[in-house]
Amino acid sequence: MENLKFKSYVFGNKITIYRKMRNMTQEQLAEKLDVSKQAISKWENGKSFPRFELFIKVCKELKMDLNDVIEILLNM
Numbered sequence: 070m071e072n073l074k075f076k077s078y079v080f081g082n083k084i085t086i087y088r089k090m091r092n093m094t095q096e097q098l099a100e101k102l103d104v105s106k107q108a109i110s111k112w113e114n115g116k117s118f119p120r121f122e123l124f125i126k127v128c129k130e131l132k133m134d135l136n137d138v139i140e141i142l143l144n145m
Contacts, residue, residue, distance in 0.1 A: 076142050078115030083138065085113045087131035101130050 088098055088109075095109040102109075102123060111117040112127075119127055128135045 074115065077112075077118045080118065080138065080142060081113040081115040083133060084109070084127060084131065087133050088113075091131060093131075098127075098130065102126050 088095070095113070096106045099106045099109045104119075104123065108117070108119075112119055118124075125135065127133070128138055
């Protein structure tokens with residue numbers, strides 16, 4: 070369980086970094102993904118993890134390398 074929390078935290082940090090690199094607010098990202106701003110906040114803080122379909126949308130929207138993100142999550 071701790072490993073999953075750590076992975077969520079690492080992925081959340083990646084979302085924050087890439088979102089800020091794109092000069093995007095949590096609210097703007099939430100609108101693009103059709104989720105609440107609170108969902109984005111929970112993901113970024115490692116309190117929850119997006120379901121698979123949203124995980125892929127997040128990576129595409131923020132232009133994150135999906136393979137790198139999956140590798141990080143699988144190998145931690």
